[in-house]
Amino acid sequence: MKRDRPPLALIVPAAAASLVAVVPIWYLVDRSLDRGVDEVRDELWRRRTLDLVLNSVGLSAAVTALCVIIGVAAAWLVVRSNLAGRRFLHVAFALPLAVPSYLAAFAWISWRPQVAGFSGAVLVLTLVSYPYVMLPVAAALSRLDPGQEDVARSLGHSRLQVLLRLTLPQLRTSIAAGALLVALYVLSDFGAVAAMRYEAFTWVIYGAYRAGFNPSRAAILASVLVLLALVLVIAESSARGRAAARVGSGSPRVGTPVELGRATPLAYLFSAAVLLPAVVFPMWRIITWVTESVTADVQFSDVRDALWNTVKLAALAAAATIVLAFPVGVLAARSRGALGRVFERSTYVAHALPGIVVAISLVFVGVRLLRPIYLELPLLVLGYVVLFLPLAVGAVRNSVEQAPPRLEEVARSLGNGPMAVLRRITAPLALPGIGAGAAMVFLTTMKELPVTLVLRPTGTETLATRLWRHTSVSDYADAGPYALALVLFAAIPAALLAKATR
Amino acid sequence: MSGDPVLEVRGVHKAFGAREVLHGIDLDVAAGEIVAVLGPSGCGKTTLLRLIAGFERLDAGSIAVNGIEVAGSQHCVPPERRQVGVVPQEGALFPHLDVARNIGYGLHKGPEATARVHEMLELVGLAGRGEQRPNELSGGQQQRVALARALAPRPSLVLLDEPFSSLDAAMRAQVRDEVFDVLRTAGATAILVTHDQQEALSVADRVAVMLDGRIAQFGDPDVLYERPTSLEVARFVGDAVLLPGTLTGDAATCSLGELALRGDHPPSGPVVLVVRPEQFELHGHPTATDIAGLVVGRSFFGHDGTVRVALDDGTMIVCRTHAGRLPQRGERVGVRVGSPVLAFPATP
Numbered sequence: 033m034k035r036d037r038p039p040l041a042l043i044v045p046a047a048a049a050s051l052v053a054v055v056p057i058w059y060l061v062d063r064s065l066d067r068g069v070d071e072v073r074d075e076l077w078r079r080r081t082l083d084l085v086l087n088s089v090g091l092s093a094a095v096t097a098l099c100v101i102i103g104v105a106a107a108w109l110v111v112r113s114n115l116a117g118r119r120f121l122h123v124a125f126a127l128p129l130a131v132p133s134y135l136a137a138f139a140w141i142s143w144r145p146q147v148a149g150f151s152g153a154v155l156v157l158t159l160v161s162y163p164y165v166m167l168p169v170a171a172a173l174s175r176l177d178p179g180q181e182d183v184a185r186s187l188g189h190s191r192l193q194v195l196l197r198l199t200l201p202q203l204r205t206s207i208a209a210g211a212l213l214v215a216l217y218v219l220s221d222f223g224a225v226a227a228m229r230y231e232a233f234t235w236v237i238y239g240a241y242r243a244g245f246n247p248s249r250a251a252i253l254a255s256v257l258v259l260l261a262l263v264l265v266i267a268e269s270s271a272r273g274r275a276a277a278r279v280g281s282g283s284p285r286v287g288t289p290v291e292l293g294r295a296t297p298l299a300y301l302f303s304a305a306v307l308l309p310a311v312v313f314p315m316w317r318i319i320t321w322v323t324e325s326v327t328a329d330v331q332f333s334d335v336r337d338a339l340w341n342t343v344k345l346a347a348l349a350a351a352a353t354i355v356l357a358f359p360v361g362v363l364a365a366r367s368r369g370a371l372g373r374v375f376e377r378s379t380y381v382a383h384a385l386p387g388i389v390v391a392i393s394l395v396f397v398g399v400r401l402l403r404p405i406y407l408e409l410p411l412l413v414l415g416y417v418v419l420f421l422p423l424a425v426g427a428v429r430n431s432v433e434q435a436p437p438r439l440e441e442v443a444r445s446l447g448n449g450p451m452a453v454l455r456r457i458t459a460p461l462a463l464p465g466i467g468a469g470a471a472m473v474f475l476t477t478m479k480e481l482p483v484t485l486v487l488r489p490t491g492t493e494t495l496a497t498r499l500w501r502h503t504s505v506s507d508y509a510d511a512g513p514y515a516l517a518l519v520l521f522a523a524i525p526a527a528l529l530a531k532a533t534r
Numbered sequence: 535m536s537g538d539p540v541l542e543v544r545g546v547h548k549a550f551g552a553r554e555v556l557h558g559i560d561l562d563v564a565a566g567e568i569v570a571v572l573g574p575s576g577c578g579k580t581t582l583l584r585l586i587a588g589f590e591r592l593d594a595g596s597i598a599v600n601g602i603e604v605a606g607s608q609h610c611v612p613p614e615r616r617q618v619g620v621v622p623q624e625g626a627l628f629p630h631l632d633v634a635r636n637i638g639y640g641l642h643k644g645p646e647a648t649a650r651v652h653e654m655l656e657l658v659g660l661a662g663r664g665e666q667r668p669n670e671l672s673g674g675q676q677q678r679v680a681l682a683r684a685l686a687p688r689p690s691l692v693l694l695d696e697p698f699s700s701l702d703a704a705m706r707a708q709v710r711d712e713v714f715d716v717l718r719t720a721g722a723t724a725i726l727v728t729h730d731q732q733e734a735l736s737v738a739d740r741v742a743v744m745l746d747g748r749i750a751q752f753g754d755p756d757v758l759y760e761r762p763t764s765l766e767v768a769r770f771v772g773d774a775v776l777l778p779g780t781l782t783g784d785a786a787t788c789s790l791g792e793l794a795l796r797g798d799h800p801p802s803g804p805v806v807l808v809v810r811p812e813q814f815e816l817h818g819h820p821t822a823t824d825i826a827g828l829v830v831g832r833s834f835f836g837h838d839g840t841v842r843v844a845l846d847d848g849t850m851i852v853c854r855t856h857a858g859r860l861p862q863r864g865e866r867v868g869v870r871v872g873s874p875v876l877a878f879p880a881t882p
Contacts, residue, residue, distance in 0.1 A: 438626045441589050444613035445620040446640030447687060456639075460630045 038367045039450045046359040050378035053421050056385050059393030063251035075252045088233045091153055092218040098158040099214045100207060102306055103165025111173040114289035115299050126530035128310040129163045130522035132479035134223025135515055136160050138503045139317035141227055153230040157218050159310040165210035167529060172206035212268040216261055220386045223481055233257050234386040241392060254389045265380050321512030335513050342494040346477040349416035350470045353424045356417055361428025379421040387482035390418050394487060408489055415483040420473045431465020432458060468532040475525040540565050540691050540723045546595035548581055555581045557747045563723060570726045570738035578747040579727045583693050587620050588613035600690050619684030619692040624700045625676040627668035633679050634664030640687035654682040657716055673701050674709035681713055685720055692724040731771055743767050761797050765878040768808045775851045781805045786877055789849045790825055796874035804880040811840060813873050814853035820868030829865045843869060
C-alpha cells in the first residue's frame with residue numbers, strides 16, 4: 033500500500049533500533065581519531081594492513097564459495113530428491129548450527145594440531161556455517177512452483193538444464209542472502225581463527241585490545257572491517273536483483289521428487305562427507321572429553337547453573353531483539369521510501385563487527401552514558417541486540433513481504449488504521465517467520481562468546497564462558513560436560529529451524 | 535437514478551511516474567444503484583477503484599462519498615474512514631481467521647456484532663459455516679464470504695474488483711447471480727469493475743465503458759449496445775463486424791450493398807459501418823445478383839451458433855444464426871442485412 037508517510041508509532045522505535053545498532057560506529061570513529069588523522073593514514077598504509085585484508089577476504093571468499101556449493105546441494109537433496117531418509121537428513125544438515133565455531137576448532141586442534149592455519153580455518157568455518165545457505169535455499173526451493181519444471185521438461189529441457197536455467201536463477205535471492213550471512217560471519221568470527229592461529233583481522237584486533245597498548249590501532253583496523261562489510265552488503269543487494277514473485281494463483285503443489293537412480297550412492301556419500309566431520313566428529317571429541325572428565329573435578333551444579341544462565345540470557349536476547357527488529361523489518365518490507373532502507377541497512381553494519389568490538393564499544397558507551405547498567409544484565413542484553421539485529425530484521429522483513437499487501441488494504445477499508453492492521457493482520461501472518469528469526473537469535477546467543485565474556489555481570493557464568501575458559505588452556509576434560517550441554521541444548525532450536533523451512 | 539448521489543468522481547487524473555493512467559474521469563453513482571466499469575485490461579479501471587477506496591492518491595480532481603469530499607488535490611481521507619467496502623479479486627480472505635471472524639473484522643466486538651455476523655452468514659447462504667477456515671471453502675464460497683465481510687459494517691459503497699475472474703466458467707454465472715442477489719437484497723450501492731462485457735451488461739443498472747483512461751460512454755446497458763456514441767464503444771460492447779462504406783443522405787453503400795442507417799449518423803462521406811452478427815440473414819442457393827460468400831468456419835453453442843463467411847470480395851463477416859440452420863463449412867450462402875445499421879465517420 034502506498035502511504036505518504038509510515039506511522040510515527042513505527043518510525044520512532046525503528047529509529048531507536050538503528051541508533052542502537054550504530055553505537056559501535058560512534059565508538060570506532062571516536063577512537064580511530066584519538067591520535068589524529070595522520071595516525072589513521074599511517075596505520076592504513078602499512079603493508080601489514082593490506083596483508084590482513086587479503087587474509088580475511090581470502091578466508092571469507094573460500095568459505096563462502098564452499099558453503100554455497102554444500103548448502104545448495106544439501107538443500108536440493110532434502111527438498112527435491114527421492115533420497116530415502118531425506119526428512120532426517122534435513123534436520124541433520126542443520127545441526128552444525130548447534131556447534132560453536134571455537135568448539136569445532138578446538139575439537140580438530142586437540143586431535144590433529146597440524147590442521148592449524150588457513151586450511152583448518154576454512155574447514156571449520158565451512159562446516160559450521162553452510163546451514164546459513166542451506167536453510168533459506170531449502171525454504172525457497174519448497175516454495176517454487178513445480179509446474180514450471182514440468183513445463184520446462186515438456187519444452188525439451190533435460191533435468192540438468194532445468195536446474196541450471198530455471199531453478200537456480202530463481203534461488204538467486206536466497207543464495208545471495210545466505211552467502212552474505214556466511215561472508216559476514218567469517219569476517220567477524222573470532223573463536224575459530226584464534227584457535228586455528230590464522231592471522232585474520234579479528235585475531236589481530238583482539239590482540240591489540242588485549243595488549244591494551246594501542247586501542248586506536250584496533251579501532252582503525254575494525255573500521256576497515258566495517259568498510260569490507262559495507263561492500264558485501266551492497267554487493268548482495270545488487271546480486272539479489274528483483275525478487276521473482278510467484279506468478280498466478282495456482283495453489284502451491286509439492287513437486288514429484290526427482291529419482292536419483294544410480295546417483296543414490298553418490299548422494300549418500302556426499303551426506304556422509306558433510307555430516308561426519310561437521311556433526312559426528314565434534315560429538316565424538318566431546319564424548320571423549322566427557323569420559324575423561326569422570327576423573328576430573330566438574331561439579332554438576334556448576335553445569336546446571338551455567339545452563340540456566342545460558343537459556344535465560346538467550347531468551348532475553350531473542351525477545352529484546354525481535355521487539356526492536358519488528359518495526360525496522362516492517363518498514364523495510366512495506367514502505368517504499370528511503371527511510372525504511374536506511375534503518376534496515378544501519379542494522380546490518382554491526383553484523384560484520386567482531387563481537388569483541390561490539391563488546392568494547394558498549395563498555396565505552398556504558399561507562400559514559402549508561403553507568404547504572406554497566407556490567408549489569410541490561411547492557412549485556414543490549415550487546416546481543418546490537419550483534420543479532422540483522423538476523424532478526426531479515427526474518428521479519430522476509431515474512432512480512434510474504435503477507436499479501438491486498439489483505440492489509442481490505443483491512444483498512446473495513447475501518448482499521450495502519451497500526452491496528454499491523455496488529456491484527458500483518459503480525460499474525462508473519463508470526464511463523466518471526467518465530468524462526470527468534471529461534472536463530474536464541475541459538476546464536478547460546479554460542480556467543482566475546483560479548484558475553486566482556487559484558488556479563490560479575491560472577492555470571494554461561495556454558496560458553498566456562499567452555500572457553502577450559503578449552504583455551506587445553507583443559508578439554510573439564511570443558512567436556514559444558515560442551516555437551518551446549519551442543520545438546522543448541523540442537524533443539526537448530527532442529528526447529530530446519531523444521532520451519534520444510 | 536433512484537436516489538441521491540453516493541459517489542461523485544470529478545475530473546480525476548492519476549499518473550504513475552511519467553505514465554498517465556487516468557485522464558479526467560467523471561462518474562456518479564446513485565444510492566442503491568449498481569454500476570459496472572467495463573474496459574479492457576490496462577485501461578485504468580482498477581486504478582480508479584483504488585483511488586475511490588483510498589489505496590492510492592489522485593493527482594487532480596476530487597472524489598466525494600455521500601456529499602463529503604474524501605479525496606482532492608489537497609487532502610486524502612485514509613481508507614479506514616471512507617466507509618467504502620472492497621471485494622478484491624480472489625476474495626483476499628484473512629487466512630488466519632475463520633469465516634465468522636473474517637466477516638466480523640470490521641465490526642466493534644459485542645452482541646450486536648455477533649448478531650450481524652449471523653445475519654450476513656444467512657444472507658450469503660453460509661449459515662452454520664462460521665467456524666470454517668477460508669481454505670476449506672470453494673472459490674465461490676470464498677467470494678461470498680468476502681462480500682459478507684465488505685457488507686457487514688454497512689458501507690456507503692461496495693467496490694468489486696473483477697471478483698469472478700478467478701472462478702471457472704461453469705461456476706462463474708451462478709456465483710455472479712448469487713452475489714448480485716445479495717447486493718440487491720441488502721440494497722447496497724456498488725461498483726463492479728470488469729473486462730467481461732457480458733458480465734457488465736447483465737448485472738449492472740448502468741455501465742461506464744472505460745477506454746484508455748477515459749470514460750468513453752456511460753449509460754444503460756441496452757443504450758450502450760443499441761446506440762454506442764463512438765466506434766470504439768461499438769467495437770468493445772458486443773460483437774461487431776466493421777465494414778468500410780460511403781454515406782449519401784440516409785443510406786450507405788458497402789460490400790453488402792446499400793444499407794439503411796439508424797440513430798444519429800455523420801454527414802455524407804466515407805464511413806465505417808457497424809453490423810451486429812445477429813443482423814445478418816443467411817440463405818442457401820444464392821442467385822448471381824445476390825451478395826454471397828463461402829462458409830469458412832462455424833461454432834455451435836447449442837441454442838444458437840456463429841458462422842464465418844468469406845464474401846466474394848474478400849470481406850470476412852461473422853453471423854449469428856439459429857442452431858437449426860447452421861450451414862456446413864464450404865457451403866455457398868447468400869447474405870442480407872435485415873435491419874438498419876450504425877455508421878461512424880471513417881478516421882483517416
